[in-house]
Amino acid sequence: MATERYAVETRGITRVFESRKGFLFREKTRTEALKGVDLAVESGSIFGLLGPNGAGKTTLTKILSTLLIPTGGRAEVLGHDVVAEAEWLRPRIGLVLGGERGLYNRINAKDNLRYFADLYGVPVAERERRIDEVLARVDLSWAAERRVEEYSRGMKQKLHIARGILHRPQILFLDEPTIGLDPKSARETRKLIRSLVGDGVSIFLTTHYMFEAEELCRDIAVLTKGRVVAHDSVPGLRHLVGGDRTLEAESHGFDDREVESLRHLPGVSKVVSEEYGPWLRLTLRVRTSETTPDDVRGALPGHPDLMVRERQTSLEDVYLDLVEEEAA
Ligand SMILES: Nc1ncnc2c1ncn2[C@@H]1O[C@H](COP(=O)(O)OP(=O)(O)O)[C@@H](O)[C@H]1O
Numbered sequence: 001m002a003t004e005r006y007a008v009e010t011r012g013i014t015r016v017f018e019s020r021k022g023f024l025f026r027e028k029t030r031t032e033a034l035k036g037v038d039l040a041v042e043s044g045s046i047f048g049l050l051g052p053n054g055a056g057k058t059t060l061t062k063i064l065s066t067l068l069i070p071t072g073g074r075a076e077v078l079g080h081d082v083v084a085e086a087e088w089l090r091p092r093i094g095l096v097l098g099g100e101r102g103l104y105n106r107i108n109a110k111d112n113l114r115y116f117a118d119l120y121g122v123p124v125a126e127r128e129r130r131i132d133e134v135l136a137r138v139d140l141s142w143a144a145e146r147r148v149e150e151y152s153r154g155m156k157q158k159l160h161i162a163r164g165i166l167h168r169p170q171i172l173f174l175d176e177p178t179i180g181l182d183p184k185s186a187r188e189t190r191k192l193i194r195s196l197v198g199d200g201v202s203i204f205l206t207t208h209y210m211f212e213a214e215e216l217c218r219d220i221a222v223l224t225k226g227r228v229v230a231h232d233s234v235p236g237l238r239h240l241v242g243g244d245r246t247l248e249a250e251s252h253g254f255d256d257r258e259v260e261s262l263r264h265l266p267g268v269s270k271v272v273s274e275e276y277g278p279w280l281r282l283t284l285r286v287r288t289s290e291t292t293p294d295d296v297r298g299a300l301p302g303h304p305d306l307m308v309r310e311r312q313t314s315l316e317d318v319y320l321d322l323v324e325e326e327a328a
């Protein structure tokens with residue numbers, strides 16, 4: 001199925017979770033976390049899996065990193081089956097799951113990495129050099145001898161990433177790498193992620209931050225309720241929802257007739273209305289340059305407080321459109 005061209009390739013991956021609730025009257029619950037995921041991710045780039053909470057991002061990440069077995073379908077990572085060839089894959093995969101867990105707080109960063117180096121089978125002769133190298137890589141050499149309990153949330157996340165690359169994996173899975181970080185640490189973490197690709201590592205990351213995917217990723221797949229609803233480059237995704245221009249009109253209120261008249265302007269593929277405090281905002285997705293802010297002003301006479309502006313369609317717009325369509 002896969003060639004080395006693809007870092008990840010999946011066919012019809014499903015995952016069902018069955019659990020029992022209650023003590024006396026045990027009730028069976030069944031969650032279909034993944035409902036047939038087909039995905040092909042090219043090697044040597046940053047790929048982003050974007051989706052709201054509960055979409056199945058962590059489940060898919062765990063399957064691809066051999067932590068969890070799929071209920072159905074097939075997945076290959078680096079051209080090798082994640083179930084049948086898990087042993088071959090494990091030393092070639094790095095995984096950083098979100099959250100605080102997985103580090104030993106009572107010992108320093110170096111000792112943490114020594115522990116994981118041994119676990120990952122890093123040759124003892126290389127161990128110290130490798131640890132110094134990854135600590136420098138994530139900008140933590142200065143804190144190498146400090147106990148992890150003294151680390152900030154951002155420093156811990158960097159140390160997690162250092163742990164993830166210690167054994168020089170060919171592909172690194174990062175599940176929500178900036179969750180819970182302050183803006184400055186989040187930015188540093190994104191910078192670090194970008195620099196890793198320069199080392200030839202393929203990166204598969206999940207996020208529910210649209211701007212993060214837009215900033216980092218060449219290709220993005222949107223996962224909603226266990227299904228991939230879109231997979232494309234950022235410009236491709238913009239095109240998909242009909243137009244890379246967005247016009248916004250704001251006033252204290254519009255009637256249905258006015259909204260309808262905007263829908264009939266040339267190249268307008270979608271008009272969404274949304275309340276913003278005392279304001280009503282109409283957002284128009286526009287495919288051609290025929291419709292300008294002036295045309296919108298012309299279609300909405302009698303609004304002295306009207307404000308119209310044009311901007312490029314952001315990935316957030318696209319993402320919300322896709323997630324909305326899925327819910328509809
Ligand atoms: N171990 C589990 N047992 C039961 N349900 C689970 C388990 N793990 C995940 N789920 C369910 O699967 C769905 C997808 O979860 P998850 O992959 O964590 O989504 P995401 O990472 O996108 O937020 C959710 O409905 C979640 O409740």
Ligand SMILES: [Mg+2]
Pocket residue numbers: 057058059175
């Ligand atoms: Mg998750």
